[in-house]
Amino acid sequence: MTRDLAGFRIKSRRLAGGGSVVVSVLGDVDIATVPQLDAVLTEAAADAGHVIVDLRAVTFMDSSGLRLLVRKHQSARDSGHIFALGKPVSETVQRLLELTAMDRMFVFDDLP
Structure with a gap:
């Protein structure tokens, strides 16, 4: 499944074996895009016991x-x-995670 919102894109895919889902995020994760990401992550969690969020292509993330x-x-x-967060994450996300511990x-x- 893929969802697009003005330069923001979310794509999810099930890994072989079916127990894990990878949710890939591209663009800015902020107050405008969090509801879409929340919906996809909720759906992924309902479908799999293991969710991995790929944040390599995230260009900005705010507190939301x-x-x-x-x-x-x-x-x-x-x-x-x-x-789980997929590694590596983008430099932007890594910096945010480190600053907030x-x-x-x-x-x-x-x-x-």
């Missing part, structure tokens, strides 16, 4: 984007699922 990732991580943990909280998986 970070808050969404934290919320999805906590929800997955509470339900016994895995919510969230790089220590998230699980990071190598991207397939």
Whole structure:
């Protein structure tokens, strides 16, 4: 599935074996695009026990984007699922994660 919004794109794909879904994000993750990303991540979590978010092509992320990732991580943990960020992430996202010390909280998986 692919969703587009003025330079922002989300694409999800199921990995072989069916237990994992990769959600790839391109563009700015901000207050305008978070609702679309939230919907795709919610759908992916309902379909798979392991969600990997590919943030290599994210050019900007504000606090609403970070808050969404934290919320999805906590929800997955509470339900016994895995919510991981694909590594590597973009430099922009890496800097945000390091500044907020969230790089220590998230699980990071190598991207397939």
